Amino acid sequence: xxxxxxxxxxxxxxxxxxxxxxxxxxxxxxxTIVAFLPITRMAKPVLDVDFRLPTPTAIDIxxxxxxxxxxxxxxxxxxxxxxxxxxxxxxxxxxxxxxGAMVLGLYADRLYRRPTTVI
Amino acid sequence: MENFTPINAIIGGVLIGxxxxxxxxxxxxxxxxSGIAGGLDSLDRNEFTWRLLFLxxxxxxxxxxxxxGGTLQDIEIVSSIPVLIAAGLLTGxxxxxxxxxxxxxxxxxxxxxxxxxxxxxxxxxxIAVITxxxxxxxxxxx
Numbered sequence: 061x062x063x064x065x066x067x068x069x070x071x072x073x074x075x076x077x078x079x080x081x082x083x084x085x086x087x088x089x090x091x092t093i094v095a096f097l098p099i100t101r102m103a104k105p106v107l108d109v110d111f112r113l114p115t116p117t118a119i120d121i122x123x124x125x126x127x128x129x130x131x132x133x134x135x136x137x138x139x140x141x142x143x144x145x146x147x148x149x150x151x152x153x154x155x156x157x158x159x160g161a162m163v164l165g166l167y168a169d170r171l172y173r174r175p176t177t178v179i
Numbered sequence: 180m181e182n183f184t185p186i187n188a189i190i191g192g193v194l195i196g197x198x199x200x201x202x203x204x205x206x207x208x209x210x211x212x213s214g215i216a217g218g219l220d221s222l223d224r225n226e227f228t229w230r231l232l233f234l235x236x237x238x239x240x241x242x243x244x245x246x247x248g249g250t251l252q253d254i255e256i257v258s259s260i261p262v263l264i265a266a267g268l269l270t271g272x273x274x275x276x277x278x279x280x281x282x283x284x285x286x287x288x289x290x291x292x293x294x295x296x297x298x299x300x301x302x303x304x305x306i307a308v309i310t311x312x313x314x315x316x317x318x319x320x321x
Contacts, residue, residue: 071310076182080185087191088285092196092290105206105207110207119295124302127298129273130277136258136314140274142280145216148238158256164268
């Protein structure tokens with residue numbers, strides 16, 4: 061997925077469709093769905109005193125709006141945060157430009173908000 | 180179906196799933212990249228360090244694999260620079276607002292049966308499909 065063309069190929073349901081990303085997500089989910097269950101029953105993680113899990117529960121406009129904005133960005137180039145960061149290992153300027161803009165977007169709210177710990 | 184690489188996709192997906200599992204089991208946290216990368220401004224030294232280590236591993240894993248002679252795809256990006264910037268901004272803003280991306284909501288959130296992830300994932304997936312369709316098939320590429 062570090063090559064955005066693989067992702068765009070998956071999003072191209074109306075064109076030459078490449079289902080690979082679906083297999084990535086699917087097989088990843090198979091692992092986590094099975095493996096998360098026993099872990100969530102643990103009192104604490106192995107190397108820390110407590111679990112640090114996301115606390116928001118509301119399905120609100122921030123969630124839907126955020127997912128929409130992210131979806132647009134993702135559909136434009138085919139990069140989501142993980143592969144964009146991993147692509148630094150290739151040292152290519154285009155991914156660097158995307159990454160720089162992504163960092164700006166990630167930290168934009170610091171302009172009007174104190175830094176808070178993001179889970 | 181073009182360029183379909185099922186074996187690599189499954190191996191990659193399993194590795195992602197395993198790493199998220201390990202992270203939750205050992206460190207008690209969700210392996211959501213947008214959250215990890217978006218929290219580097221933390222004043223807490225521990226918070227900063229573990230995030231830096233995780234991201235170093237993310238980049239390092241690719242680098243080590245390539246250096247060891249593993250073949251990975253080339254990165255093909257056809258987008259213009261303004262589009263790269265716009266997409267990057269939207270990705271950063273959107274994942275920050277929505278508290279997650281494909282790893283956080285997709286791989287981890289769905290596995291935790293998080294209602295927020297059940298909303299977020301179909302949303303960004305369908306919006307991405309529509310966006311791609313509009314930019315590629317209607318506008319002829321951006």
